[in-house]
Amino acid sequence: MRKHTAATVLSGALVLSAVVLPGAAQGAERPEAAAGLRALASQSGQPKDAIGGTTFKNGVVNKGKDIVLGVTGKKAVPVTFTAFDEEGVVLTMAFLWQGTDSSSTDTITGALGTDDNPVCTETTVEGGYSYSCKTVFTIDPAVDFKDGNGTAGPWKLFLGAYDLYANASVDDDVAKGGSIKRAAKLTVNATPEPVKKGKTITVTGKLTRADWSTGKTPGYATQPVKLQFRKKGSSAWTTLKTVKTSRTGALSTTTKAGVDGDYRFVFAGTFTTGAATSPGDFIDVK
Template sequence: MRIRTTATVLTSTVVVSALALPGAAQAAQHPGATTPLGAFASAGFEPQDALGGTTFSDGVVNGGKDIVLGVTGKKAVPVTFSAFDKEGVALTQAFLWQGTDSSSTDTITGGLQSDDDPVCTESPAEDGWNYSCKTVFTIDPATAFKDDNGTAGTWKLFLGAYDLYANASYDDDVTRTHIKRAAKLTANASPEPVKKGKTITVTGKLSRANWTTGKYAGYSTQPVKLQFRKKGSSTYTTVKTVKTNSTGNLSTTVKATSDGYYRFAFAGTTTGSATATGDFIDVK
């Protein structure tokens, strides 16, 4: 499956009105294919095979941040990009994909059909037309990734367009983003209060979203930093690094030195980062 969206681009050029793009454009094939887009086929046009002159730039997915998904709830992921064409653009397309061949459904995993169309604003350039475009992919992990946690990782942004003469252009790697499984982390320091110089035990658990089960599960053998913030300070410092056990649990000891907060912090992998809420220890 692909995270995909298509839309027409409004333009003042009279050719667009002649196209009369039908609703079939919403299910158009990607411009790299040798068969024509449904919209142009039904309008009687014979597009060439990716011979258009549209160029794409400035692709940004989710504001440049990782897309971190839990097990429930839809996430709106904004996408912006720019396009330029000497002839003007009639149709644009965007989707996220994984794999080695953007035209093969066998190598495109994960995804969700988008209900939001790109909105493009055109402006005249010295030798053509510039377009500033934006759209939103609404991703629900409960449906988009329910069969494969392995879709977490790097995704590529595909952009395609047809100009006003039905010539196709596309770029299947305009920019990249990372879709990650959300993580949770807890911390508890005890005993409290504690005498200065005595041993404190800090326990916690690192868990991450399992898209196939719809639940969070312990994340095993992961490095996690134990950090301390002295009372009155705003800065945490790393005390040591420990690893989670086979069920994601953490346990380590330190000597009590002063009042302050202990927490665990996980940097993340194909799983998002997580930081536990600091737990206060009163040292007598």
């Protein structure tokens, strides 16, 4: 077996310049690489979403989980996939994209820097060569999504390859269902404490979520949130009711004191926003 990175045998080709450019310039050049790969691969006459002699499968982004981003801090996103080619592959490339055209400069994101090129381990198999590939995308919400929150939601994985004879192959969507979401956070406060059995407990809190365009975390309005209770000594949580956040993201509800235990709020998440669970707040019932 041997390992290789993307910029090896064919690094001099113009269409491959995107995989070795650093920083912000890299994202702008990737559409040219995608377009070049597609133009060459389309000569095969195969469907546009999987064209060329190299085939791809088992694409996994972020270990199959949503990519949930706050307003600060870089997120390392692992990507793995496998490829097969009868003649052998000398170059692979990968990036995340969104929309209807993987060659559009407005829909490309992915890693920053020059260390994100897929590293592949080659294995000789019946009929050709199999490649187990991996890379890590580094996504910085303060840079990649500073223009707005409209990019939150499903994204796709673009994979491309050249074989030993410079034949190109691409696949627009190897990994299905991946999403980049805005991070949410929940707080909780149950009062009074201690409280007499049968008396009213007031539980308050707030649901906030990341706003990439402002770098702040405002309240998330009119969202359903579950109030849950866990009896002291138990590991099981029981849902008591569902309440909605106010237009500022605030939560307030009441319940009757029964036994000692913890109260918490749970938000299931949305199409564009990640799930959130508050810490538990313990109430001592006298």
